[in-house]
Amino acid sequence: VSELRARALAGLPEIRPGDDLAAALAAARGGAGFAAGEVLVVAHKVVSKAEGALRRLAEVQASPRAVEVAERLGGRDPRHVQVVLDEAAEVVRAERGVLIARTRHGFVCANAGVDASNAGEDGVLVTLPRDPDGSARRLRDALAGRPAVVITDSFGRAWRHGQCDVAIGIAGLAPLEDWRGRADAYGRELHATWIAVADQAAAAADLVRGKDARAPAAVLTGLERFVTPDAGPGAAALVRGRDEDLFR
C-alpha cells in the first residue's frame, strides 16, 4: 500500500543573510543525511533570508502611487505598499483592504509575497526569492543525497477561506502529473485530471510545521514516483500565464 510520510525538520538555527542554508539543513537532518527519493520542503522565508531578499522599511521611499494605494486600502504603511509594488509585475486587485498582485515570477498572491511575519527583525520585510527555481536547484545540488527540493509560500485562494502552502520553487520533483487523455478505472478518458503534485506536497508538509515552531522545513517520503533525476521544469510550470488568466 502506498504511504506518504511527512516529518518536520526541527532544530534549524536562525538564518541570516549570507548563511549557508544547505549546511544548516544538513546539520538539522543529522547524521543520516538525505536520500535521493526524499522530498525536502522548505518555507521560502529561510531561503529569502539566506539570500538577503529583505527590505528595510526605513530605507524605503514611498512613491505617490504607493501613498494612493495605501490610502485606498484603509491606511496601510505606504512604504510596505511600495515594497509590494516593487515586487509586482501587475496589481490584480487593490480593494477592501486586500492587495493582490502578480509577481515578476508570475505568481498571483497577496502583497506579491511580501511579508513581515517571521522576518526576525522589526521594520524588515521578507520578499520572495528572486529565482525560486534556481534557489531550489542550488539547494538540491548542495545537499548530500540530493533530495528533491520544494520551496513554498502560503497563498490564499480566490473563493475559499484560509491559505494553503504551494510550491514556488522546485528541483527534482515533477510539478504536475498529467492524466489528461489517460483512462479512468473504467477505461474512460479522464478529461480534466492534471494534478498539481508539488503544490499538494507543499500542503502536506505544512501540516507538520507549526507557524511559530521555527520548523521551516519538512521531509516527505513516499513520493518517489514523482522524483526525477534531473531538476525538471520547476514551479514555473505551475504558473498560469497572464494570457490564460480569466480573472484579471
Added chain:
Amino acid sequence: VSELRARALAGLPEIRPGDDLAAALAAARGGAGFAAGEVLVVAHKVVSKAEGALRRLAEVQASPRAVEVAERLGGRDPRHVQVVLDEAAEVVRAERGVLIARTRHGFVCANAGVDASNAGEDGVLVTLPRDPDGSARRLRDALAGRPAVVITDSFGRAWRHGQCDVAIGIAGLAPLEDWRGRADAYGRELHATWIAVADQAAAAADLVRGKDARAPAAVLTGLERFVTPDAGPGAAALVRGRDEDLFR
C-alpha cells in the same frame, strides 16, 4: 517530532446507488477499524454514487440557454451543460472552453463539480453530494471508532496549473486553524496566517491515491490536534461568500 502519515485504503468495491458506503469503508479498513484521532479522506465520487447523485444524459433535456452556452464553449454536449447549469447557483465564467460556476453549496469550480470520469457507466454524470457536510457527518457517525471524515473534490485554481484536492464536506476536523493575531516565532503578530487545514489534508491524501487505482479513500494519522469531539462547522466554513468575492 510531529509526523503525518497517509495511506490509501485499498479494496473498496464498486459503489452503486443505495450501497452502504460506511460498511464498505469499514470492510476495506479490515479488522483493526478506525480510531478517533484518524482522518478518513474520501473522494466525493463514491459518496455521490452511494447517494445516487447521478444524472443520465439520456434523460436530460437541454434548455435554450444550455444550447447557447455549449456552443459558446466550442461544441460541448448541451445536455452536459444543462446538468452543470442545474447544479449552479451562478455561472462565474464561460469562455475559452471553460465553464466555471458557483455551486448551490457556494463552491466555485469547473462545471459546478459535474464530472463524467469514474462514473462507472457511459452517459452518466456524477454531481456533488447535495449536502456534503451532512454526508461527512453521517459517515462519521456510522463508522466504528468515529474517525474525522473529509469528503474531497479536485479543484483547479484561478492562477495556477493543475488541480489540488480540497475539502467539500467535513465532520470532526477543524476546517481552518486561525493564527491571526497570534505571535510568530519572534513575538510579532502573524497577520495573514489562517491555515486551511482540511484542504491541506485533502491534498495530502490525494498524493497516495492513483486516479485509476480504485482507491477513493485514504487514512491520515498525525492530525490529532485538529480533530474535534463534535462535528464542527464543516466545509461550509471554507466557502468565501459571494459578497466577499473579488473575482466574480
